[in-house]
Amino acid sequence: MVTASSISFGANTTFTSSPIPKTKPLFIPHSLKFTTGNGRAAVTFQRAVSVIPKATSADSRATKEPTATFHGLCYVVGDNIDTDQIIPAEYLTLVPSNPDEYEKLGSYALIGLPATYTTRFIDENETKTKYKIIIAGGNFGCGSSREHAPVALGAAGCSAVVAESYARIFFRNSVATGEIYPLDSEARLCEECSTGDVVTIEIAESRLINHTTGKEYKLKPIGDLGPVIDAGGIFAYARKTGMIASRN
Amino acid sequence: MELKSCSNDIVIFFLNSQTDIGPDCCHAIDIITCNYWPAMLTSLGFTVEEGNILRDYYNASSAPSLGGLTVIYQPQKDLGSFCFSSTSQFSVNKCKKSAVSKKIVSVMAPQQSERRPATTGSVKNAMTLTEKIFSRASEKPQLSPGDNVWVNVDILMTHDVCGPGSFGIFKKEFGENAKVWDREKIVIIPDHYIFTSDERANRNVDILRDFCMEQNIKYFYDIKDLGNFKANPDYKGVCHIALAQEGHCRPGEVLLGTDSHTCTAGAFGQFATGIGNTDAGFVLGTGKVLLKVPPTLRFVLDGEMPDYLLAKDLILQIIGEISVAGATYKSMEFVGTTVERLSMEERMTLCNMVVEAGGKNGVVPADGTTFKYLEDKTSLPYEPVYSDEKASFLSEYRFDISKLEPLVAKPHSPDNRALARECKDVKIDRVYIGSCTGGKTEDFLAAAKVFLASGKKVKVPTFLVPATQKVWMDVYTLPVPGSGGKTCSQIFEEAGCDTPASPSCGACLGGPKDTYARMNEPMASCLSLQVCVSTTNRNFPGRMGHKEGQIYLASPYTAAASALTGYVTDPREFLE
Numbered sequence: 001m002v003t004a005s006s007i008s009f010g011a012n013t014t015f016t017s018s019p020i021p022k023t024k025p026l027f028i029p030h031s032l033k034f035t036t037g038n039g040r041a042a043v044t045f046q047r048a049v050s051v052i053p054k055a056t057s058a059d060s061r062a063t064k065e066p067t068a069t070f071h072g073l074c075y076v077v078g079d080n081i082d083t084d085q086i087i088p089a090e091y092l093t094l095v096p097s098n099p100d101e102y103e104k105l106g107s108y109a110l111i112g113l114p115a116t117y118t119t120r121f122i123d124e125n126e127t128k129t130k131y132k133i134i135i136a137g138g139n140f141g142c143g144s145s146r147e148h149a150p151v152a153l154g155a156a157g158c159s160a161v162v163a164e165s166y167a168r169i170f171f172r173n174s175v176a177t178g179e180i181y182p183l184d185s186e187a188r189l190c191e192e193c194s195t196g197d198v199v200t201i202e203i204a205e206s207r208l209i210n211h212t213t214g215k216e217y218k219l220k221p222i223g224d225l226g227p228v229i230d231a232g233g234i235f236a237y238a239r240k241t242g243m244i245a246s247r248n
Numbered sequence: 249m250e251l252k253s254c255s256n257d258i259v260i261f262f263l264n265s266q267t268d269i270g271p272d273c274c275h276a277i278d279i280i281t282c283n284y285w286p287a288m289l290t291s292l293g294f295t296v297e298e299g300n301i302l303r304d305y306y307n308a309s310s311a312p313s314l315g316g317l318t319v320i321y322q323p324q325k326d327l328g329s330f331c332f333s334s335t336s337q338f339s340v341n342k343c344k345k346s347a348v349s350k351k352i353v354s355v356m357a358p359q360q361s362e363r364r365p366a367t368t369g370s371v372k373n374a375m376t377l378t379e380k381i382f383s384r385a386s387e388k389p390q391l392s393p394g395d396n397v398w399v400n401v402d403i404l405m406t407h408d409v410c411g412p413g414s415f416g417i418f419k420k421e422f423g424e425n426a427k428v429w430d431r432e433k434i435v436i437i438p439d440h441y442i443f444t445s446d447e448r449a450n451r452n453v454d455i456l457r458d459f460c461m462e463q464n465i466k467y468f469y470d471i472k473d474l475g476n477f478k479a480n481p482d483y484k485g486v487c488h489i490a491l492a493q494e495g496h497c498r499p500g501e502v503l504l505g506t507d508s509h510t511c512t513a514g515a516f517g518q519f520a521t522g523i524g525n526t527d528a529g530f531v532l533g534t535g536k537v538l539l540k541v542p543p544t545l546r547f548v549l550d551g552e553m554p555d556y557l558l559a560k561d562l563i564l565q566i567i568g569e570i571s572v573a574g575a576t577y578k579s580m581e582f583v584g585t586t587v588e589r590l591s592m593e594e595r596m597t598l599c600n601m602v603v604e605a606g607g608k609n610g611v612v613p614a615d616g617t618t619f620k621y622l623e624d625k626t627s628l629p630y631e632p633v634y635s636d637e638k639a640s641f642l643s644e645y646r647f648d649i650s651k652l653e654p655l656v657a658k659p660h661s662p663d664n665r666a667l668a669r670e671c672k673d674v675k676i677d678r679v680y681i682g683s684c685t686g687g688k689t690e691d692f693l694a695a696a697k698v699f700l701a702s703g704k705k706v707k708v709p710t711f712l713v714p715a716t717q718k719v720w721m722d723v724y725t726l727p728v729p730g731s732g733g734k735t736c737s738q739i740f741e742e743a744g745c746d747t748p749a750s751p752s753c754g755a756c757l758g759g760p761k762d763t764y765a766r767m768n769e770p771m772a773s774c775l776s777l778q779v780c781v782s783t784t785n786r787n788f789p790g791r792m793g794h795k796e797g798q799i800y801l802a803s804p805y806t807a808a809a810s811a812l813t814g815y816v817t818d819p820r821e822f823l824e
Contacts, residue, residue, distance in 0.1 A: 080572055080661060082788040088795075089757040092409045093441060093448035095455075096525065097416025114789045114796070139573040142606065143786060144757075145508040147413065147524030168577050168608055169508060173524035234526060234538075235421045244534070 070160045070181070070201040072132030074210075075121055076190050077113070081136060082143035083170065085112035087152040096151045103127065105148055106155025119195050121156070128157040133199055136163035137190040141170025147177060154179030160201055162208060162219065164188055178233030184220040192217065374636035376544040377611050378579040381519040381633060385502045393543035393642075401433070402501035402518075404531050407487050408438040410506035410524075412455040417529030428463050429535035435467040435496055436460055437487035442752045443474055446760035450474070467494070477717065477750040485716035485751030488512040488684040492596060493718055495625030499614035499632035504531060508603045509684050509785065515595035516622075517614030517632050522603065542608045544579040545570075546641040549586040551650035556823045558694060559594035560686060560783065560803035562586070563601045564655040565647065568665025576606030578642060581635065586649045587612055592621040593690040600685045601785050604662040654818050656781070657801035660789050668806050671816035676779040677772040679706070679811040680765055680792070681804055682713030682749075683756040686783020689722040691804040696728045696736040698808035701822045705744035707814035711765035712745055713754040720751050745811070756784040758793045767793035781810040 091108045094101040109129065110121035122129045134153070140163040141149055150173050153161070160181040161174070174182045183201065189208065193199065197212035206219045231237035238244045373390050375383060383389060386397035406414050419426065428434055436456050441449035453471065460468040469490060471483035484490035488509050491497055499517035504510065506528045513520035523537065531537050547566060567574075580602045582595075590598070595612045602610035612618075614632035622630075654668040681687065681695050692714065699706075714720040723736040731739060737748060746765075755765040772778045779798040784791075787799035802810070805819035812822065 084788050084790050088790055090760055093446060095412040097413050112790045112795060142572055145522030145524055167606055169522055176526040
């Protein structure tokens with residue numbers, strides 16, 4: 001079982017409890033210097049500071065302030081939801097680093113779920129989901145290493161996943177991209193919650209509240225994981241913590 | 249000090265397997281080992297293991313009746329210190345001024361200049377094969393499962409599906425004019441969506457080409473003429489098979505790829521795992537990745553492999569045993585007499601599906617079979633590593649292979665294991681033989697063997713997709729044993745199979761709608777869903793196309809047998 005605290009990125013991590021929504025721009029430092037393992041500088045360059053938004057302004061959360069909570073409707077899935085169900089292979093021709101194709105990818109999120117899921121994740125003729133939070137069983141995201149999977153969920157408008165456990169590469173890709181916040185539940189929430197329930201996740205308190213049923217559930221603490229997603233993914237985090245040396 | 253004057257003799261002993269360690273030195277050694285052990289020896293820079301050998305030598309030589317033992321002494325170069333195999337014994341005749349019996353095989357010269365004292369007394373941290381690779385690649389002599397370490401990458405592979413995204417991230421993060429960390433350590437292999445009219449898919453191969461030209465990437469297995477794969481001299485096909493065939497897999501190294509089945513390369517005794525675009529973008533710029541050291545599960549496979557079983561059956565057995573999350577975040581190490589007798593391609597099949605059990609990586613320790621395979625493929629030096637005898641494994645599973653039967657994984661999970669013979673009433677609609685899992689040369693030879701044994705024609709459409717150009721050539725040129733010189737292709741034709749297709753990943757993962765052999769229709773008839781027996785690696789809903797398609801994962805033997813009957817069939821129907 002993969003836990004949220006199973007990734008640590010260095011001795012000097014500080015936990016900040018404010019997850020940054022994906023619309024927050026990535027700031028690239030003025031200059032960067034990298035060294036390879038044998039000490040040779042691999043890349044040195046200077047560039048003007050530029051702001052690169054992760055999603056276009058079509059995102060309805062564009063004006064949301066960073067918070068320590070997630071709130072919204074939840075979508076419930078079972079065990080072993082693999083990457084082919086999250087984003088079927090025929091859509092992998094879309095290149096996630098291309099903003100238009102990023103949006104298109106989002107529109108196909110979870111379209112691979114079998115017909116037993118009578119409620120769609122994204123309504124017909126829509127490109128964004130109304131479910132901010134996914135609640136899943138075990139081994140969520142198993143299968144391929146395709147980063148398109150967490151990216152599609154994030155592009156669709158999902159903010160967080162609360163799963164009983166994750167597959168390794170999917171979890172890693174979620175953290176690296178900062179697209180969705182992967183949380184671990186203590187209990188099998190996929191049996192406690194139903195699609196359409198209104199839930200709130202409080203990161204600092206490690207708690208999920210289901211307003212529709214009135215029940216509360218304990219989540220596993222984020223631990224060292226938080227700062228990476230807060231920073232906006234592994235690159236931003238690596239710069240922030242000085243893992244990638246910046247010049248001056 | 250008496251010992252210091254002996255130290256040269258002792259060094260020469262290790263160097264030449266011959267010595268003039270006289271009785272005085274022997275006596276000195278005795279005093280030391282009994283009274284000052286181990287501090288004295290280690291202060292001179294000898295390791296615990298070397299001290300043991302010296303002590304054994306002394307003991308044997310002072311008891312002449314022991315002269316009959318023979319030694320196989322195989323030091324294995326490991327992080328600069330001696331590491332002895334468990335079969336070390338000693339053969340000595342006399343102590344003074346005598347030649348030690350020269351049964352010593354390949355002695356490694358001890359480092360003369362920089363001798364680091366071994367950790368005194370306590371056992372050096374015993375490590376598994378995977379831990380040792382991490383240790384070397386991160387330049388940390390000691391580490392444990394759970395540690396997060398920055399690791400130097402030896403090879404990074406990407407393909408047409410994930411390459412464009414990875415390059416996009418690389419440029420966004422490192423700059424439009426950034427250069428990759430090492431143009432010779434990146435291998436770009438278009439293979440997923442190649443023979444299609446899908447414009448985006450075709451464009452993605454162009455994006456690969458543009459990047460390779462710009463960065464002067466040494467290894468780019470390009471394809472331009474989609475109508476005739478043979479017209480493309482550089483094109484290979486399925487990335488994991490191409491990596492092996494082109495000599496990019498080497499024992500002891502770290503190989504990452506933007507594909508979950510990158511773990512296939514673990515068959516070569518290296519650490520190989522799949523990563524996403526963002527990690528790949530990071531590696532492109534820095535040559536490093538942050539990885540957590542996985543604990544290791546050990547799978548001991550012993551017994552004679554029955555001639556109706558293949559490596560695919562073995563891994564289906566294991567996945568069925570531990571489930572699709574049984575190896576999450578763990579390394580899977582395959583050892584035992586059965587494994588030792590597997591060919592490289594069979595070992596690749598075994599390691600290929602570790603990701604289906606959630607595994608981070610799979611390894612088979614390198615041995616003579618590995619070295620022979622690599623002989624004509626790579627001239628780069630490599631250094632295999634092996635699990636220490638006292639290494640800690642999270643769990644150990646033992647299998648008596650002689651007792652296993654052919655298996656399938658039923659829809660819709662690779663761990664939905666069942667005996668092939670118990671599924672004999674499952675009517676099927678098609679058979680697919682291909683992919684990195686089951687589309688290699690030996691896989692086709694295996695299928696041909698079953699068709700040959702039957703002599704009949706297949707009852708359902710049987711799709712054959714060789715993994716690479718080389719495999720395709722083999723299918724058309726290699727004689728099938730016992731056939732009187734026929735090639736696989738001839739046997740396939742006589743059996744009524746489809747003509748072997750252009751090498752690529754094909755329908756293993758569905759792909760664009762016009763992909764050859766894709767399962768596009770849900771229904772076989774008005775009453776039944778389409779059922780496919782496939783030598784591929786995953787059978788989750790929609791894997792090969794339509795989400796209602798029913799996929800039974802199987803070995804090439806089982807797939808061929810099923811094609812002949814039109815039902816899921818145990819290959820013993822034809823092979824015994």
